[in-house]
Amino acid sequence: MIRSITSLVLTSSLLFSAAACAQQPATETSITAPQLAADITDWREWLFATHPDPSFSMDVDAVNARFDAISASLSGDYSPREAWYALSVMNPLFNDGHVAIRTPNADYDAYLASGGADFVLPVDWTGGRLLVGAAIAPDSAFSAGDEILTINGLAAGDIAARIFARTHGDSDGLRRYLLETRFSAYLWGVTGGAREWTVTAMDSDGHQYSHQIEPARDHGESHADNWSLTFADSVAILSVNTFAPDLEETFNAFLEPAFAEIAERGASHLIIDISRNGGGAHMLSDALFAYITTQRYTPLSAVTARITPENQARIPGSEIGQVVSLPFAQWVEPPAELENRFNGETVILVGPGTYSQAIVMAATAQDFNIAPIAGPGTEGRANSTGQVQVHTLEHSGLEAAAPIYIFIRPNGDTSGAPVQPDIPLTGTREEQIDALIARMTNG
Known part of the structure; x- marks a missing residue:
């Protein structure tokens, strides 16, 4: 998954103009309307020449109509952020977390470096209302569940709606998850940012209050750890929040002592939590699978591919630019012997944040009966x-x-369905884990 903003499309007339939120660099590239129109043409041609089958997730006619409408609506000059704002309303139409228009990470980093403020208050977007998130710091002046009315004087619900209209993803549920977890970067994208953030909120009794956000006080629960291991009596909880390929070596270095500790403690149950795992590379999920199964498996049964110089050798007789669809298994044989392989009961927890390679792992575990899937299911296909x-x-x-x-x-199921849980669970991640622990230990 990508950290930078990948979301919606509106014309320049819908841009925020409130001075309270303006935080533009002193010098910034200016893009004319004809130049931005040329970028749209380039983008459209590249997209349809790259994607193997756009109709897999999107209504191609609606996408082309929106491209045309945006191009026709352009006028004046744009900063890169304003260009993103104008073009990103395309993102929801793609219905795929891997298809988007986004700002480079460096742009948001430059905003922070120039004195822009991170919006560190956790948020929930529910029923058109922006709420203080459950992960709020215990000593914060804000309370979880209170409705956020304004941010620097701007209607918070309107800001969130504009963000949601520009967020990519397979489903509304995934787009909501991205809005909540990347709110600060999206807030910069739709408002231009600010040097400080003042929030007016309302509690359940209707009392309104305002506070300036203080990172040291209001920063919510951190999910920055890539992976962790905790225990609840006989249950080991292994949280794996990424399969990023550049972390393969450190992931393998984590797994070996982690499963040694699981064995040493005599844990008889294992919860593998990938509910916040946005994906990565199969080498990492394969390494994890090796510790819980000797079952031979393949993560896929068929593939549709756009042939590029990088993959052409895998499909003999193919031509660059060609699209091919064919049965395609990639069988994996876990090692027959592996020290500290876990032989107890394993359950894999998924959620809205499970995506890409993490979804592949969940589907593979389910299809080969390696482990049941628990949670609300995935929001991605x-x-x-x-x-x-x-x-x-x-x-x-x-x-x-x-x-x-x-x-x-x-x-072989070719539907657009998400991964459906074998053990349906609702509530917060912590409540789901508690429910699993009770289920596993009480029989």
């Missing part, structure tokens, strides 16, 4: 796109993302 390509637009510097693969889950 079980059949995922992958191998995301990034194309930088010439004038705006915005980044277009699109995949070159469509993967079909191991059982």
